[in-house]
Amino acid sequence: MEKFALSDAHLVGDDLLDAQHRVILGYMAKIYDHLLAGKKEKDMFGLVERLDTYCRLHFLDEEKVMEDMEFPEIVAHKAQHALFITHLENFAGRFEEQTSTKNIDELLFLKNWFVEHIADLDKKYAEHKKQLEKRH
Numbered sequence: 001m002e003k004f005a006l007s008d009a010h011l012v013g014d015d016l017l018d019a020q021h022r023v024i025l026g027y028m029a030k031i032y033d034h035l036l037a038g039k040k041e042k043d044m045f046g047l048v049e050r051l052d053t054y055c056r057l058h059f060l061d062e063e064k065v066m067e068d069m070e071f072p073e074i075v076a077h078k079a080q081h082a083l084f085i086t087h088l089e090n091f092a093g094r095f096e097e098q099t100s101t102k103n104i105d106e107l108l109f110l111k112n113w114f115v116e117h118i119a120d121l122d123k124k125y126a127e128h129k130k131q132l133e134k135r136h
């Protein structure tokens with residue numbers, strides 16, 4: 001059974017961004033359940049669209065937070081967000097014609113990418129924020 005939960009180790013110390021991370025994982029879990037249940041792709045289209053819209057919103061909010069704290073690695077971080085959106089667009093564009101097995105593979109790729117992104121990169125601005133707070 002695949003897990004779509006985040007642990008405390010994934011918290012970035014910003015209530016809005018932490019909540020958005022959980023909502024995104026929640027959408028992914030729903031899409032996964034639909035795929036496992038063999039639901040019609042048509043039913044899933046709205047969910048995939050919402051996931052896409054919500055990820056874009058989250059990335060914009062997160063980039064604003066990084067800009068406000070003058071996070072030095074923001075350019076590389078933004079590039080990773082753009083890369084994820086490309087993966088997501090490819091998934092959305094293909095899933096109607098793909099088999100469920102292939103869609104599940106791709107969804108799990110997106111999920112693992114997203115969770116690792118939080119653990120590796122989002123945690124870096126979280127650490128930067130902590131350092132700034134110590135100085136004030």
Ligand SMILES: [Fe+2]
Binds near residue numbers: 077081117122
């Ligand atoms: Fe990020």
Ligand SMILES: [Fe+2]
Binds near residue numbers: 017021058062118122
């Ligand atoms: Fe994030």
